[in-house]
Amino acid sequence: MSGLSVAMTVNGQDRSLDVPVTQTLLETLRDQLALTGAKRGCNQGVCGACTVMVDGKPVRGCLSLTVNCDGAEVTTVEGLADGGALSGIQQAMADTNAVQCGFCTPGMLVSAFAFLREAKTPSVEEIQYALSGNLCRCSGYRKIIDAVQLAADRSAEVSS
Amino acid sequence: MTEPGIDVAFHRPRTVEEAVALLRGDDGAMCLAGGATLVAMMNAALVEPSGLVSLSGVDALRNAERLQDGSARIGAMRKHCETAEETVLENGQCVLREAARQIANMPVRNMGTIGGSIAFFDPAADYPPALVAADAVVEISGPDGERTVPAAEFFVGWYETALGPGDIVTAVRLPAAPKGSIGLFHKLARVSGDFATASIALILAMSGETVTHLAIAVGACGPTPVRLPDIEAELTGKVLDGAGIDRLAMTLADKLDPIDDVRASAEYRRLVAPRMVKRAIAEAAATLRGVA
Numbered sequence: 001m002s003g004l005s006v007a008m009t010v011n012g013q014d015r016s017l018d019v020p021v022t023q024t025l026l027e028t029l030r031d032q033l034a035l036t037g038a039k040r041g042c043n044q045g046v047c048g049a050c051t052v053m054v055d056g057k058p059v060r061g062c063l064s065l066t067v068n069c070d071g072a073e074v075t076t077v078e079g080l081a082d083g084g085a086l087s088g089i090q091q092a093m094a095d096t097n098a099v100q101c102g103f104c105t106p107g108m109l110v111s112a113f114a115f116l117r118e119a120k121t122p123s124v125e126e127i128q129y130a131l132s133g134n135l136c137r138c139s140g141y142r143k144i145i146d147a148v149q150l151a152a153d154r155s156a157e158v159s160s
Numbered sequence: 161m162t163e164p165g166i167d168v169a170f171h172r173p174r175t176v177e178e179a180v181a182l183l184r185g186d187d188g189a190m191c192l193a194g195g196a197t198l199v200a201m202m203n204a205a206l207v208e209p210s211g212l213v214s215l216s217g218v219d220a221l222r223n224a225e226r227l228q229d230g231s232a233r234i235g236a237m238r239k240h241c242e243t244a245e246e247t248v249l250e251n252g253q254c255v256l257r258e259a260a261r262q263i264a265n266m267p268v269r270n271m272g273t274i275g276g277s278i279a280f281f282d283p284a285a286d287y288p289p290a291l292v293a294a295d296a297v298v299e300i301s302g303p304d305g306e307r308t309v310p311a312a313e314f315f316v317g318w319y320e321t322a323l324g325p326g327d328i329v330t331a332v333r334l335p336a337a338p339k340g341s342i343g344l345f346h347k348l349a350r351v352s353g354d355f356a357t358a359s360i361a362l363i364l365a366m367s368g369e370t371v372t373h374l375a376i377a378v379g380a381c382g383p384t385p386v387r388l389p390d391i392e393a394e395l396t397g398k399v400l401d402g403a404g405i406d407r408l409a410m411t412l413a414d415k416l417d418p419i420d421d422v423r424a425s426a427e428y429r430r431l432v433a434p435r436m437v438k439r440a441i442a443e444a445a446a447t448l449r450g451v452a
Contacts, residue, residue: 051267
């Protein structure tokens with residue numbers, strides 16, 4: 001295997017890896033680091049199941065080449081919880097049963113997590129727009145949107 | 161599918177000159193900008209580059225600036241999320257910002273770049289009609305040095321541009337738009353985030369009810385964006401009148417060269433594009449009236 005060495009921070013841990021040039025970040029995370037939260041759906045950047053954060057911004061794991069992420073800070077769904085405590089959006093998704101088959105959930109969580117850092121009192125339309133890059137094949141959008149609103153409401157209560 | 165073990169070279173140059181030299185040294189090498197297009201193509205085994213020249217380390221391509229003459233220069237590595245909030249765009253130049261806001265979805269806008277998008281040139285993409293309507297030029301660096309090509313000539317045909325071997329898009333430059341003009345981008349898509357079924361990029365300025373500047377380009381309705389000089393000339397210098405717009409819009413279908421594809425039939429595009437033009441003009445005029 002022809003490999004290049006890449007150093008990145010993944011969920012707060014420094015990682016040094018040898019990866020083939022054409023390996024996507026999604027493949028590295030799943031196959032080399034056993035972080036199987038991000039899913040491979042379309043592998044074309046359309047479905048959003050592979051969404052992870054690179055340097056704090058949600059991107060497509062399947063469209064990112066790992067060799068191009070040297071020095072980057074990567075956060076996957078496994079990195080959203082703070083120690084044993086679920087993040088607000090994770091708890092809200094659990095509480096609203098916003099999960100059906102679960103395949104889209106990691107990507108949804110990462111997109112929603114990033115969105116909620118910016119949007120404190122989002123409208124339904126804003127949530128729909130923010131999550132428009134994440135497809136739910138079970139079409140269970142309603143509860144996912146409810147969960148994002150619940151998480152926003154809870155964090156508003158805490159900070160008020 | 162990406163195959164581990166294939167021998168692909170990876171380069172991360174710091175300058176455009178180095179990047180051009182690397183491309184020149186390997187016929188099968190390709191530029192990697194944000195990855196939103198190229199990696200998708202690689203995943204689908206539609207391209208198999210022998211080498212990748214990543215432009216992510218070329219800082220000179222990241223800037224956006226406003227030049228003395230009021231033109232706006234957007235570096236090729238500016239991401240869609242940046243162009244969507246771009247403050248160096250003014251007046252009708254904002255057509256580019258409006259287009260950027262409607263590209264795909266947030267995670268893709270966080271990756272994709274304007275240089276990568278136009279170098280690939282999907283005719284259903286959002287930037288091409290916006291750049292053509294704005295009379296933009298594309299700045300290119302290549303083995304023979306630097307040159308600029310008007311956007312209207314840069315987009316040559318389906319997935320085909322004026323780029324030659326070893327050429328890199330370094331920036332797009334939008335000339336100053338008339339003061340008080342507005343830019344608007346209307347996109348019809350099957351679902352939010354899809355490529356356009358048809359799109360309209362429009363720049364309009366009015367003095368009272370008289371049209372002083374009008375530029376219209378239709379996207380996704382042919383091998384290149386379709387600029388409408390006849391209609392623009394007919395309407396410019398005159399009081400905006402609904403009947404005249406209706407009549408002209410109906411001549412539009414003949415100027416388009418759409419295809420049947422998964423998004424719509426050619427016939428549907430011929431029917432919908434004139435209506436989109438009418439709606440875009442009406443909305444732009446209403447906005448200007450509200451501002452005045």
